[in-house]
Amino acid sequence: MTKIGVNLTKSYAEINEKIKNGDVVVVTAEEMIKIVEEKGIKVAAEEIDVVTTGTFGPMCSSGAFLNFGHSDPPIKFEHLWLNDVHAYHGNAAVDCYIGVTRLADKSPFMYGGGHVIEDLVSGKPIKLRGVSSTTDCYPLGEIDTEFTIDDLNQAILCNPRNAYQRYACAVNSTDKTIYTYMGKLLPNFGNGHFSGAGSLNPICNDPDYEIIGIGTRIFLGGGIGYVIGEGTQHNPTKRYGTLFLKGDLKQMTPEYLRGVHYEKYGTSMFCGVGIPIPILNEGLARKTAIKNDDIITEVIDYGVPRRDKPILKQTNYKELYSGSLEINGKKVKCSSLSSLFYARKIANELKKWIQEGMFFLNPPAERLPTDTIFKPMKVTAELKFVKDLKKEAIICYEDCDIKVVAEKIIKQNMNHIIITNREKLLVGIVTSFDITKAIAEDKNELKDIITKKVITTMDNDPIEIAARKMKINNISALPVIDDNNKVVGIISSEELM
Amino acid sequence: MTIINVTLPFGLISKVNDYSTIINEILKYDIIFNILKFSTSSSGINLLLDIPEEEIATITESLKKNNIIVNKKGRITIDLEKCIDCGACVSLCPTDALSMGGVEENNQLEFIEDKCIGCLLCIDSCPRHAIEENK
Numbered sequence: 186m187t188k189i190g191v192n193l194t195k196s197y198a199e200i201n202e203k204i205k206n207g208d209v210v211v212v213t214a215e216e217m218i219k220i221v222e223e224k225g226i227k228v229a230a231e232e233i234d235v236v237t238t239g240t241f242g243p244m245c246s247s248g249a250f251l252n253f254g255h256s257d258p259p260i261k262f263e264h265l266w267l268n269d270v271h272a273y274h275g276n277a278a279v280d281c282y283i284g285v286t287r288l289a290d291k292s293p294f295m296y297g298g299g300h301v302i303e304d305l306v307s308g309k310p311i312k313l314r315g316v317s318s319t320t321d322c323y324p325l326g327e328i329d330t331e332f333t334i335d336d337l338n339q340a341i342l343c344n345p346r347n348a349y350q351r352y353a354c355a356v357n358s359t360d361k362t363i364y365t366y367m368g369k370l371l372p373n374f375g376n377g378h379f380s381g382a383g384s385l386n387p388i389c390n391d392p393d394y395e396i397i398g399i400g401t402r403i404f405l406g407g408g409i410g411y412v413i414g415e416g417t418q419h420n421p422t423k424r425y426g427t428l429f430l431k432g433d434l435k436q437m438t439p440e441y442l443r444g445v446h447y448e449k450y451g452t453s454m455f456c457g458v459g460i461p462i463p464i465l466n467e468g469l470a471r472k473t474a475i476k477n478d479d480i481i482t483e484v485i486d487y488g489v490p491r492r493d494k495p496i497l498k499q500t501n502y503k504e505l506y507s508g509s510l511e512i513n514g515k516k517v518k519c520s521s522l523s524s525l526f527y528a529r530k531i532a533n534e535l536k537k538w539i540q541e542g543m544f545f546l547n548p549p550a551e552r553l554p555t556d557t558i559f560k561p562m563k564v565t566a567e568l569k570f571v572k573d574l575k576k577e578a579i580i581c582y583e584d585c586d587i588k589v590v591a592e593k594i595i596k597q598n599m600n601h602i603i604i605t606n607r608e609k610l611l612v613g614i615v616t617s618f619d620i621t622k623a624i625a626e627d628k629n630e631l632k633d634i635i636t637k638k639v640i641t642t643m644d645n646d647p648i649e650i651a652a653r654k655m656k657i658n659n660i661s662a663l664p665v666i667d668d669n670n671k672v673v674g675i676i677s678s679e680e681l682m
Numbered sequence: 683m684t685i686i687n688v689t690l691p692f693g694l695i696s697k698v699n700d701y702s703t704i705i706n707e708i709l710k711y712d713i714i715f716n717i718l719k720f721s722t723s724s725s726g727i728n729l730l731l732d733i734p735e736e737e738i739a740t741i742t743e744s745l746k747k748n749n750i751i752v753n754k755k756g757r758i759t760i761d762l763e764k765c766i767d768c769g770a771c772v773s774l775c776p777t778d779a780l781s782m783g784g785v786e787e788n789n790q791l792e793f794i795e796d797k798c799i800g801c802l803l804c805i806d807s808c809p810r811h812a813i814e815e816n817k
């Protein structure tokens with residue numbers, strides 16, 4: 186850990202004095218790179234007082250605490266909805282927390298908690314519906330009303346995990362388009378998505394948490410906010426630091442709090458965060474000159490729906506921002522999910538606030554942990570794999586007579602017959618329905634009724650993944666194959682029950 | 683290779699297999715090409731094809747002769763009021779119709795309609811519903 190106070194060239198008080206006098210020197214983290222390049226660290230540390238950072242991207246772990254005041258007669262909410270989005274109520278009578286990923290009950294995926302917060306900050310009226318089981322002190326059972334942010338006692342943005350230090354770049358190796366929290370990923374490495382703000386990212390500019398700590402005053406959603414702790418899943422040892430932030434929603438602007446919806450994934454909210462880094466010593470001058478090339482991250486295959494996804498290669502933000510990267514010799518187009526344009530705007534806005542004497546810097550009350558790790562969930566149920574539950578597949582060769590297939594279906598009481606070639610390599614699948622249909626339509630050739638595009642699974646897939654494949658494809662069984670497309674069994678929805 | 687987007691309008695379709703008109707037309711030229719995407723939309727059957735650069739002109743002409751629409755322009759509109767310049771749509775675009783410019787640039791979304799081939803891949807990638815299909 187770096188000790189505060191080593192090579193101290195300036196103090197917070199000195200910097201704040203300069204802010205008050207209007208002669209503070211503030212630059213953005215991008216501008217700092219050039220200054221250090223031209224003048225060197227020593228001179229930069231003397232000349233520059235504050236470096237501003239910024240980031241503007243989807244931050245799912247965000248939400249707001251709201252307090253409505255009491256109705257007459259009073260109500261203690263058991264459930265409540267804001268514009269049809271269920272808010273969390275597990276506090277006192279008229280407090281609630283609206284989380285950005287909560288989907289509206291009636292038009293889910295189009296509207297969610299993030300949109301409620303954007304509408305609230307925009308001053309739009311919000312519909313409130315609440316129900317209660319009633320008590321002696323809170324006799325009202327139901328309420329339907331409308332309010333704006335001005336009617337609330339408190340509206341506090343409180344985000345348990347924001348401003349990730351870096352993101353991996355997500356790609357998709359499968360043969361289908363997938364829709365993830367990293368956006369729409371085209372098959373066969375058709376594109377890549379990353380997030381973050383590279384050299385403008387707050388934590389990247391203070392990787393040892395010298396100045397970002399509990400109580401640090403920051404730019405949040407267009408207003409003033411504070412760091413109130415390390416974020417959940419804070420993982421500084423792997424350079425995946427995160428921050429816990431709060432701020433008064435009433436001071437914020439909708440420009441920096443935007444509800445978003447990712448197709449087939451859900452809603453979230455773009456949240457604008459900017460943190461000023463006072464250049465107290467030469468070390469901070471060096472760290473705030475970090476370049477996109479220095480921010481190393483990984484390219485990860487989101488086609489594998491497991492916790493530990495395969496890492497395909499290392500990359501850095503310079504390559505990512507170039508718009509394409511190379512994977513297995515193929516040029517893959519990549520783009521950011523978060524906005525560099527707005528990240529810059531935030532860093533510049535914060536710079537202006539400081540220059541105009543509207544924003545002062547303060548040392549943290551406590552430092553954030555620099556040695557925590559991110560543990561996986563403790564799951565008591567043992568993970569079951571396809572190999573544990575699969576059955577022996579009933580196999581017919583592709584040149585087999587339909588009648589033989591029909592006989593096997595009856596004799597073995599199996600709904601699915603797997604069709605292979607003589608080497609047991611998968612050719613297709615036939616169901617009892619296909620056979621019935623063939624008879625009705627007077628078809629005799631197996632090849633006319635085979636389903637050739639078969640959805641398959643493998644021995645080491647967790648059964649939940651096999652179950653989801655059946656669900657989204659609306660089928661009831663999957664042939665189990667090995668790496669060479671050889672059939673090694675079958676798993677059906679019955680086994681999963 | 684260059685990507686083209688071809689549409690067989692519904693008016694010309696009588697059987698399911700009619701989309702093969704498109705393929706048969708191209709097969710006449712004995713070239714290697716990839717079918718990147720097959721889909722149906724309100725206007726007809728769409729194919730996204732990857733074709734050698736030098737054959738584009740000939741093939742486009744030959745498809746058009748059969749009333750097959752190539753690279754239909756003006757299929758999308760971007761509502762810049764809704765757009766937050768995130769860039770999520772950019773990597774979906776098979777041409778450079780959507781771009782953010784390099785890091786040195788302004789980094790606001792730029793849409794060059796002339797380069798758009800109307801594949802509609804970008805539409806459902808936008809978290810702000812800022813990209814709409816023109817009806």
Ligand code: SF4
Binds near residue numbers: 775800
């Ligand atoms: S429809 Fe969208 S993705 Fe397709 S070419 Fe046009 S801009 Fe690009």
Ligand code: SF4
Binds near residue numbers: 764765769771810812
């Ligand atoms: S994905 Fe939507 S919001 Fe993002 S840059 Fe494209 S059009 Fe704009």
